[in-house]
Amino acid sequence: MDLLCKYAAEDADITFQLKQILEGELKENGLENLFYEIEMPLLRVLSIMERNGVRIDSEALRQSSEILTAELLVIEKEIHDLVGFSFNVSSPAQVGEILFDRLKLDDKAKKTKTGQYSTSEDILEKIRSKHPIIGKILDFRGLKKLLSTYIDALPLLINQRTGKVHTSFNQTVAATGRLSSTNPNLQNIPIRDAQGKEIRKAFIPDDGCVFLSADYSQIELRIMAHLSGDKNMLDAFNSGLDIHTATAAKIYKIPVEEVTSDMRRKAKTANFGIIYGISTFGLSERLTIPRAEAKELIDGYFATYPDVKRYMDECIQRAKENGYVETIFGRKRFLSDINSQNSVVRGFAERNAINAPIQGSAADIIKIAMVNIQKRLFAENLQTKMTMQVHDELNFTVPEVEIEQARKVVVEEMENVLKLKVPLIADCGVGKNWLEAH
């Protein structure tokens, strides 16, 4: 939507049509009672955030672009030299043909639904050692992604009048109740590798301000602990220990001090997997360990957290009986496939039954926090501006004189949305860019 249209919508105090659409969509999903408490006020908050926008250091991105584009060309040439002719490295079809038909790097290469060879990152990672071209293709892909999706794309979306990028938050697309962000999507800005971190550095505060970032610590696992009521998981959180270390200690039946980094890594993957309704196969793939070991790990997990297993079974049972599952606040997700004869289709619905109440409750919680934070920013006459929401994280541009007050408002409102059986913790940092604040 054009920025001027957005302003008009704001001035009109939310257009009637927008309200109708939102109301229609959300009432179907069980929000009858919470519609006026959450989604309507949130619509105002999102409109304010979109108008606030976020500042980008386009000069830094331009310099990155120059360097990385040159690097990309070098890698491309190296790849072409390795096979002896030039081809389109961005074409999965051509890459697959070269790796599997020509170089025969895997005689039982996995195919996609359409019969093409799959050349996705996890597949290539497994055959990386078989040929130097694999690593270079992965490097090429990584660079190309950052350049085309972020480094080159973001500066083009800077509004000439405000000098900022203004995303659109969508309140009604995600099945679980999460927000989504488009044009640009500010919820998938890189952070995991070194080059990605450079991009985060280009997200900067207004003049005279700092970048403030606050995120919920392990909110989904805490919700799992709360909803399942599992005593061991509640204890793990209430002890203040690192949850993945605590989980590893319990699964492997050893003291916390003896948990190795490999044990913690496996427990962490198991913790996340559980929220998604993982299978033995899935965990073995993620950890690249034998199926038998993955099964042991999952058995150990459920022995450690027996009520988590019970809770998961109850979610599926509830979905079968009611046709839907719901969040702590009563947001529904309907699961029409839950009684399907097709076990694959049914499996998807069963995993949704486990995941949706957790992911959805987390979405409800941060939405309420956003409404309450904006209320207090108004009430306390602060100039702090909320700029982004990234599922369990909120970002602000904060005048230097307001830092301590803003911190207090944000953390208090995030942590006190409701009382769970475990504490709700928000970590908060400030810095001269998004990376530093995180």
Add this chain to the structure above:
DNA sequence: AACCTCACG
């Protein structure tokens, strides 16, 4: 417009 791949939580 479908598909593949990949960025984030």
Add this chain to the structure above:
DNA sequence: ACGTACGTGAGGTTC
């Protein structure tokens, strides 16, 4: 025998 972790959006290729 089969497929195999939840939720998104965007860019490039191919048809």
